[in-house]
Amino acid sequence: MIGRLHYGFVPEGEERSIVELQSDEAIYQTSSSVAARIFWLSPNVQSRDPRLSALLERLQKQSPQGGRVDVITKQTIEALKALALDRLKPAAEHAGSTTKAGAARVYLMCDQLDRATVAPIQDYLFDQSLEVRLPLFEGDAEEIRQEHYETLKECDGVLIFWGQAKEGWLRTMLRDLKKVFGLGRTGPYKAASLYLAEPPDSNKESFRTHEVSIVCPAREFDPGLLRSFVDALSGP
Amino acid sequence: MDTRVRANPFPGLRPFMQEEADLFFGRDKQSDELVRRLANSRFLAVVGTSGSGKSSLVRAGLLPALEGGFMAEAGAHWRIAILRPQDDPIGFLARAAVEIGMLSHLELAQAAAEDVVETTLRRSSLGLVEATRLAELKPHENLLILVDQFEELFRFADLAAHRDAGSEAPAFVKLLLEAARHKDVRVFIVITMRSDFLGDCARFRGLAEAISDSQYLIPRLTRDELQAAITGPIGVRGGRIAPSLVQQLLNEIGDDTDQLPVLQHALMRAWDHWQRNDPDRRPIRLSDLDAIGGMAEALSRHGNEAFGALATERERKIAERLFKCLTERGPDNREIRRPTSLSRIAAIANAEPADLIRVIDVFRAPGRSFLMPPAGVTLEGESVIDISHESLIRQWARLRAWVDEENESRATYLRLVEAARLRQAGKAGLWGEPDLTHARQWQAREAPSSAWAERYGPQFSQAMKFLADSQTAQRQARWRRAGLWVALPIGLALVGLTGFAFVKAEEAKRLGQLAQARHLAAQAEFVRLDAPAQIERSAVLAMESLRLSHVIEGDLVLRQVLLLLRPKVASVSTAEPNGFLAVSPDGRYVIVRRRHDAVLVVDAETGSELGEMLLGPFKIWAFSADSRRFAAHVDGERIEVWDLATRKVVDTLKADTYGLEFSGMARSCSSAARMAAYHFGNPARRKRNESA
Numbered sequence: 001m002i003g004r005l006h007y008g009f010v011p012e013g014e015e016r017s018i019v020e021l022q023s024d025e026a027i028y029q030t031s032s033s034v035a036a037r038i039f040w041l042s043p044n045v046q047s048r049d050p051r052l053s054a055l056l057e058r059l060q061k062q063s064p065q066g067g068r069v070d071v072i073t074k075q076t077i078e079a080l081k082a083l084a085l086d087r088l089k090p091a092a093e094h095a096g097s098t099t100k101a102g103a104a105r106v107y108l109m110c111d112q113l114d115r116a117t118v119a120p121i122q123d124y125l126f127d128q129s130l131e132v133r134l135p136l137f138e139g140d141a142e143e144i145r146q147e148h149y150e151t152l153k154e155c156d157g158v159l160i161f162w163g164q165a166k167e168g169w170l171r172t173m174l175r176d177l178k179k180v181f182g183l184g185r186t187g188p189y190k191a192a193s194l195y196l197a198e199p200p201d202s203n204k205e206s207f208r209t210h211e212v213s214i215v216c217p218a219r220e221f222d223p224g225l226l227r228s229f230v231d232a233l234s235g236p
Numbered sequence: 237m238d239t240r241v242r243a244n245p246f247p248g249l250r251p252f253m254q255e256e257a258d259l260f261f262g263r264d265k266q267s268d269e270l271v272r273r274l275a276n277s278r279f280l281a282v283v284g285t286s287g288s289g290k291s292s293l294v295r296a297g298l299l300p301a302l303e304g305g306f307m308a309e310a311g312a313h314w315r316i317a318i319l320r321p322q323d324d325p326i327g328f329l330a331r332a333a334v335e336i337g338m339l340s341h342l343e344l345a346q347a348a349a350e351d352v353v354e355t356t357l358r359r360s361s362l363g364l365v366e367a368t369r370l371a372e373l374k375p376h377e378n379l380l381i382l383v384d385q386f387e388e389l390f391r392f393a394d395l396a397a398h399r400d401a402g403s404e405a406p407a408f409v410k411l412l413l414e415a416a417r418h419k420d421v422r423v424f425i426v427i428t429m430r431s432d433f434l435g436d437c438a439r440f441r442g443l444a445e446a447i448s449d450s451q452y453l454i455p456r457l458t459r460d461e462l463q464a465a466i467t468g469p470i471g472v473r474g475g476r477i478a479p480s481l482v483q484q485l486l487n488e489i490g491d492d493t494d495q496l497p498v499l500q501h502a503l504m505r506a507w508d509h510w511q512r513n514d515p516d517r518r519p520i521r522l523s524d525l526d527a528i529g530g531m532a533e534a535l536s537r538h539g540n541e542a543f544g545a546l547a548t549e550r551e552r553k554i555a556e557r558l559f560k561c562l563t564e565r566g567p568d569n570r571e572i573r574r575p576t577s578l579s580r581i582a583a584i585a586n587a588e589p590a591d592l593i594r595v596i597d598v599f600r601a602p603g604r605s606f607l608m609p610p611a612g613v614t615l616e617g618e619s620v621i622d623i624s625h626e627s628l629i630r631q632w633a634r635l636r637a638w639v640d641e642e643n644e645s646r647a648t649y650l651r652l653v654e655a656a657r658l659r660q661a662g663k664a665g666l667w668g669e670p671d672l673t674h675a676r677q678w679q680a681r682e683a684p685s686s687a688w689a690e691r692y693g694p695q696f697s698q699a700m701k702f703l704a705d706s707q708t709a710q711r712q713a714r715w716r717r718a719g720l721w722v723a724l725p726i727g728l729a730l731v732g733l734t735g736f737a738f739v740k741a742e743e744a745k746r747l748g749q750l751a752q753a754r755h756l757a758a759q760a761e762f763v764r765l766d767a768p769a770q771i772e773r774s775a776v777l778a779m780e781s782l783r784l785s786h787v788i789e790g791d792l793v794l795r796q797v798l799l800l801l802r803p804k805v806a807s808v809s810t811a812e813p814n815g816f817l818a819v820s821p822d823g824r825y826v827i828v829r830r831r832h833d834a835v836l837v838v839d840a841e842t843g844s845e846l847g848e849m850l851l852g853p854f855k856i857w858a859f860s861a862d863s864r865r866f867a868a869h870v871d872g873e874r875i876e877v878w879d880l881a882t883r884k885v886v887d888t889l890k891a892d893t894y895g896l897e898f899s900g901m902a903r904s905c906s907s908a909a910r911m912a913a914y915h916f917g918n919p920a921r922r923k924r925n926e927s928a
C-alpha cells in the first residue's frame with residue numbers, strides 16, 4: 001500500500017524508503033511462487049518526489065513472473081479489499097485429468113440424444129489406447145461449462161459427432177474450439193474432426209468448413225474412416 | 237489446425253453477436269446464472285444499466301449456452317426467435333416466429349405464414365401458446381422468445397395511446413406471460429431491459445410481478461472478469477498485450493456506467509493501431525492506447541474523425557439531422573436511442589436516400605460501428621437505422637450537443653402545440669413576448685418541417701398557424717400602440733393632426749415595404765430553387781428584401797444562399813460544431829461563431845474577415861434595424877451591445893432576460909440607461925432602468 005503524499009521513511013544507511021524495500025521484497029518473495037502480488041497506490045497521488053514517481057513506474061512495468069500481479073491505481077481502498085478477498089478464495093477445483101501418463105486424450109463431443117449412438121466410436125477410440133471423454137449431460141450449467149472448457153483445454157484431439165443435434169449446437173462447438181485459446185490453451189489440437197452421422201438432412205449435406213476435417217461414413221460405423229484421426233493422435 | 241487470425245476481435249460499441257461467442261469472455265458465471273434462472277421459471281428479465289452489456293450477455297452468453305446443452309434438463313434443441321418491440325411488437329413477434337420456421341411444415345409463403353401467426357397472436361392472450369402448438373415442435377425441442385430492448389414497449393405504449401391502439405402493448409405483455417406460464421408447451425421467454433425503466437413495468441398487469449420473481453440484475457464485472465474480457469479475445473486471435481497495458485486499462489475503467497462499451501471501443505481502436513504498426517514484433521502496448529486518445533478520449537475523437545470524413549457541408553448537415561433523429565433525451569435526462577427507418581430519416585433531413593446512405597456508411601464502416609445495421613447489410617427504405625449504443629451519446633461531445641439542441645427544439649415545439657391546443661379550447665390566447673421572440677428565433681434556426689414534427693405529435697399545421705397568428709397579432713398591436721402614442725398629442729394640439737397623417741403614411745409605407753420585401757424574398761427563393769446558376773442574383777434579391785424590411789422569409793433564403801455561396805463569399809473556419817450564423821438586416825455583415833469565446837464578423841460582399849468580437853456563449857441576440865449594432869445576452873448574465881463597424885463594446889448591462897429587441901430609438905443609442913429598451917426580464921430591474 002503506497003500513500004499519496006510521501007515517498008516514505010528512508011532508514012539509516014539505505015537509499016530506498018521502507019515502502020520501496022517492502023515492495024522489492026514482495027516481488028522477490030513471490031517471483032518464484034504462485035502467491036499473488038497486489039500493489040495499491042492511493043488515488044490522486046500528490047507527491048512530486050521523483051523517487052516516488054520512479055517507484056510507481058517500476059511497479060507498473062514489473063515482470064509478471066510467478067503468481068498473479070495486480071497494480072491498482074485510481075481506485076478506492078474498497079477495490080483493494082474486494083480484490084484481496086478474491087485472491088484468497090481457493091481456486092475452483094477441477095475433476096482433473098486422470099489419464100495414465102502418455103495416453104492421448106480425445107474429447108468426443110455429442111448431443112445427449114446421440115449418447116447411445118456414439119458408444120461404438122467411444123469403444124473403438126478407447127481400444128486404440130486413447131483416453132476418451134464425453135460432455136456432461138447432467139448437473140447445473142456451471143458444472144457442465146467448466147467440465148466442457150477444461151476438457152477442451154487439456155485434450156489432444158477433438159471429434160465432434162453430429163447426429164441428431166441442430167446446426168446451432170455444431171456451430172457453438174466449433175466456436176468453443178477457438179475460444180479455448182483465450183482461456184489458456186496454448187498448442188493446437190493434434191487432430192480435430194467432424195463426424196457426420198445420421199439422420200441425414202439438408203444442413204449436413206451443405207455443410208462445409210476448413211476448421212476441422214470432415215468424416216462422412218456410410219450407415220454403419222466404419223473404423224477405417226477414423227484411422228487418420230487416430231494416427232494423428234498417436235504420433236509425436 | 238490454426239484458428240488464429242488477425243481480424244479485430246473487439247466489436248466496439250455494438251453488442252457481441254451470437255456468432256462472436258468465441259470472443260466473449262469474462263461473463264461465464266453470469267451466463268450460467270441466467271441458464272439456472274431460466275430453467276426455474278421460464279421467464280427471465282435481464283435488467284441492467286445502459287452499458288452493462290445486457291444484449292451481449294444474452295446473445296453471446298446465454299444463447300450459446302442453451303444451444304451448447306448447458307441447460308441439461310432442456311437439452312440442446314432450441315428454436316430461438318429474436319425481436320425488438322419497436323413500433324409493432326406483435327407484428328415483429330409474428331415475423332420472428334416465422335423466421336425460425338414456426339409454420340414451415342405447412343409450406344406457406346412467408347407473408348401468408350406471418351398473417352396466420354399474427355392473427356393467432358392477436359386472437360387472445362393465449363395466442364403465443366396456440367401458435368406454438370401450431371408449430372408442432374418435436375418432443376425434445378424448446379422455443380425461446382428473446383425480446384431485446386424491451387423498454388421500447390413503453391414508448392410504443394405512449395404513442396399507441398395517441399393512435400387509439402392503446403391495448404396492443406398490454407396484449408403483447410400478456411402473450412409473453414401466458415406462454416411462460418403454460419408448462420405443457422416448452423416456451424421460454426427472455427427480455428432485456430434498462431434498469432431505469434423498471435418502474436414502468438407496473439403499467440402492465442402481471443409484468444411487475446413476473447419481473448420481481450425472475451429478474452437478473454447484471455452485476456459489475458470483477459477485476460478478474462474484466463481482465464478476461466481484455467485478454468481472452470486477444471488470445472483467440474493470436475495477439476499479445478503488454479501486462480502493463482492490461483493493468484492500466486483495469487485501473488482506468490473505474491466506476492463509469494459506460495465502462496464496458498468504452499473499454500470495448502478503446503480496445504478495438506488500439507488493436508487497429510497495433511495492426512498497422514509492426515504487430516509481429518511486439519505486443520499491444522500503452523503507446524497504442526495513447527495514439528487513439530486513451531480510454532477517456534478515444535470515442536469522442538473517433539466520432540469527430542468520422543464526422544471529418546464527410547466530404548461536404550451538405551453531408552455534415554445530413555449527419556447532424558440523422559443523429560438528431562436517432563437520439564432523444566427522455567424524462568429524467570435519460571439518453572434514449574430512437575431507431576428510425578431510413579425513409580423517415582430522409583424525409584426529416586430533406587435528403588435523397590442515396591445521399592443519406594452515403595453518410596450512414598461513413599458511420600458504420602468496418603472499424604467504426606457507430607450505426608446499425610452493420611457494414612455490409614444493404615440499406616433500403618424500410619431499413620431501421622439505430623445508433624449502436626447510448627454511450628456514444630454520453631461520450632461523443634458533438635453528439636451530446638446535438639441531443640441537447642434537439643431536446644430544446646422539441647420542448648419549444650411542444651409548448652407551441654400545447655398553446656395552440658389551449659387556444660383552440662378557448663383557454664388561452666395568442667403568444668406575446670418573450671415567448672414569441674423565442675419561438676421566432678427557433679423557427680428561423682431550425683426551419684421545422686411536418687416530417688420532423690411528426691416525431692412529437694400530429695399537430696404541426698395548427699402549431700405553425702398559431703405562431704403565425706401570434707406574429708400577426710403582435711404586429712397589429714404594435715401599430716395600435718404606436719397610433720395611440722401619436723394620437724394623444726393630436727388631441728391636445730392641431731399639429732397632432734399632421735402627425736397622425738404622418739404616422740398613417742409611415743404605416744402605409746412600412747406595410748408597402750413589408751409586402752415588397754416578402755415579394756423579393758419569394759423571388760429570391762424561386763431563383764435559388766429553379767436557377768441555381770444565378771445564385772448570386774438570388775443573394776442580391778434576398779439582401780434587397782432584408783434592406784427593405786427584416787422579414788423572416790428573406791432571412792431564411794439568405795441563409796440558404798450563403799451556404800451555397802460560402803466558397804465565393806466567405807471562407808470561414810470555425811472549431812465550433814454548431815456554428816452560429818447570422819446576417820445583418822442590410823445583408824452587409826455575416827456573423828459566425830469562430831470559437832467558444834469569439835465570433836467573427838465577415839463582410840458578406842467581399843468575403844473578407846473584418847475582425848473578431850470577443851463574445852462568450854449566447855442564445856439571445858438582435859441586430860439594430862440600421863445594422864450598426866449587435867446585441868447579445870452573454871453567459872446568461874449580461875447584455876452586451878457591439879458596434880459592428882469597430883467591433884467594440886458600446887454598452888454592457890448586467891441583466892437576466894428572455895428576449896432582446898432594439899426599439900426605434902435604440903438605433904443610434906449607446907447609453908446604458910437606454911438598455912431598458914432591450915430588457916424584458918426582472919420587472920424590478922426594468923423599472924430601475926426605465927427610471928434611469
